[in-house]
Amino acid sequence: MxxxxxxxxxxxxxxxxxxxxxxxxxxxxxxxxxxxxxxxxxxxxxxxxxxxxxxxxxxxxxxxxxxxxxxxxxxxxxxxxxxxxxxxxxxxxxxxxxxxxxxxxxxxxxxxxxxxxxxxxxxxxxxxxxxxxxxxxxxxxxxxxxxxxxxxxxxxxxxxxxxxxxxRLQKEIHEMERVKNDFARPAVAIIGGAKIETKLPVIKFFEEKYDNILVGGKIANEALDQKKEFSEKVILPFDFIDDRLDIGPKTLEKFKEIISNAKTIVWNGPTGKFEDEKYAVSSNEIMKAVLNSGAYTVVGGGETLEILEKNNATDRIDFVSTGGGAMLDYLGGGEMPGIEVLSEPLIITD
Structure with missing residues (x-):
């Protein structure tokens, strides 16, 4: 490149x-x-x-x-x-x-x-x-x-x-490669937000490489409804708040326990309907657990960044990616045309 x-x-x-x-x-x-x-x-x-x-x-x-x-x-x-x-x-x-x-x-x-x-x-x-x-x-x-x-x-x-x-692009690629190939264990991925179809490839990627994948938000509901099958590494919520608008206290405690032992954390997406303060509890608690874990942490996605900024916590994260979908695609093995083209020869035009 x-x-x-x-x-x-x-x-x-x-x-x-x-x-x-x-x-x-x-x-x-x-x-x-x-x-x-x-x-x-x-x-x-x-x-x-x-x-x-x-x-x-x-x-x-x-x-x-x-x-x-x-x-x-x-x-x-x-x-x-x-x-x-x-x-x-x-x-x-x-x-x-x-x-x-x-x-x-x-x-x-x-x-x-x-x-x-x-x-x-x-x-x-x-x-x-x-x-x-x-x-x-x-x-x-x-x-x-x-x-x-x-x-x-x-x-x-x-x-x-x-x-x-x-x-900045170089720095992003370096950090993505680090959490893909050069990470300390236990390694934990926290994946939330919406659209299971866009996040399934990255869940599968982490399932192969990381020790635990904690799934919350709308994608957890979609995975449960669609009866998606994962290994025991992938932990879906087992209790909820108000019609599944946030993960429940038992799931939250389990997630926090796993996070507390992590040495590497990748976090992309809120675990509840965080824009409503009532359902932002798990996302805020997970943020605190991540900050207290001492793990090397990479965070991406606009909504996750919003949670950090609201709590003045951005500077306490090792690396905050500008990419949400791009981060997921890169880690999940998707195509990255804007990066791939930088290693290609120019085309000849009139």
Whole structure:
């Protein structure tokens, strides 16, 4: 995989794929973590005198311009978090981008409009990829959390101009490999949230490698309803609160006992309907048990991150991944087009 440390970056125009798909409230971001994640890479590029434009998606505008999903509204927050002057451009493929790249001041970067305002992004349309790449010398992917998507702004552009992994992407891959192949025992995975079909591969992966897999949330209910069969390593809830909206006290105690003995923990997804405080008990108690365990801990997924941030606990976790679905796909052996393309040769176009 090609890394930015090995690239000739001096004075280059760089399109940097980030993931600013963050929760908003009244036009302001609810959590800083995904914005902060790209800070090291941006700093590295600016030190090489690069002209940098950030490109991201926000929400699901479904290929149409929708002010509700405009990145314009987070420009001030991005400026504040990165500590840089940010110039917003209300498109991601216009000639205006090229003109603005030529006259950036020192320490100033560009934030482009939501790439998913165009259908060509999710369709990975090559003509759209060419428009994104136009005027740039180099593409850098720093968005691990989007790298399981075969989209124009993730893998499409990377086939057209020299492309490299950013520092955050490299760090994410290193940590995923560590919890896959180089972990201390007892090793425990905590898997919650919804959509059993997306989380089944990663449960199966951990079932083969780890000592215990603790399953909660909606996926536990779905597994029970569908009578999914697992080995004794996989522990499903055996008591519940209020129509299975949270795991019950006996299950919680069992989970906490296992967590207390762990040396490695991977946690992705809440174990109850955590957005309702009444059913956030198990998720909060599990968080405390994880913090008290002393285990090497990797956490991923937006909802899990929300639990940590609400309790000011993010800094107490060894590694917090920006990826939810991407983390599950990577660990479960799924395809990661945004990473795989960084080891491939460029394609020749007219």
């Amino acid at each position: 090609k890394k930015i440390q090995d690239a000739n970056l001096e004075n280059k125009k760089v399109l940097l794929r980030v993931d600013f798909n963050v929760a908003l409230k009244n036009g302001r971001i609810k959590e800083k973590f995904k914005i902060e994640a790209c800070k090291e890479t941006v700093k590295f590029l600016l030190e090489k005198n690069c002209q940098v434009a950030l490109i991201s998606h926000l929400g699901r505008p479904e290929g149409k311009i929708n002010p509700e999903f405009s990145l314009r509204q987070i420009t001030d927050d991005v400026e504040s978090i990165l500590g840089l002057k940010v110039r917003f451009i209300s498109d991601c493929i216009s000639e205006e981008i090229r003109n603005n790249l030529e006259n950036l001041s020192d320490g100033e970067i560009i934030l482009l409009e939501n790439v998913r305002f165009y259908e060509g992004d999710e369709d990975n349309d090559i003509e759209f990829s060419k428009k994104l790449a136009k005027g740039f010398d180099i593409f850098v992917n720093d968005a691990f959390s989007a790298s399981h998507r075969d989209h124009a702004s993730v893998s499409g552009v990377a086939k057209l101009i020299p492309s490299f992994a950013g520092l």
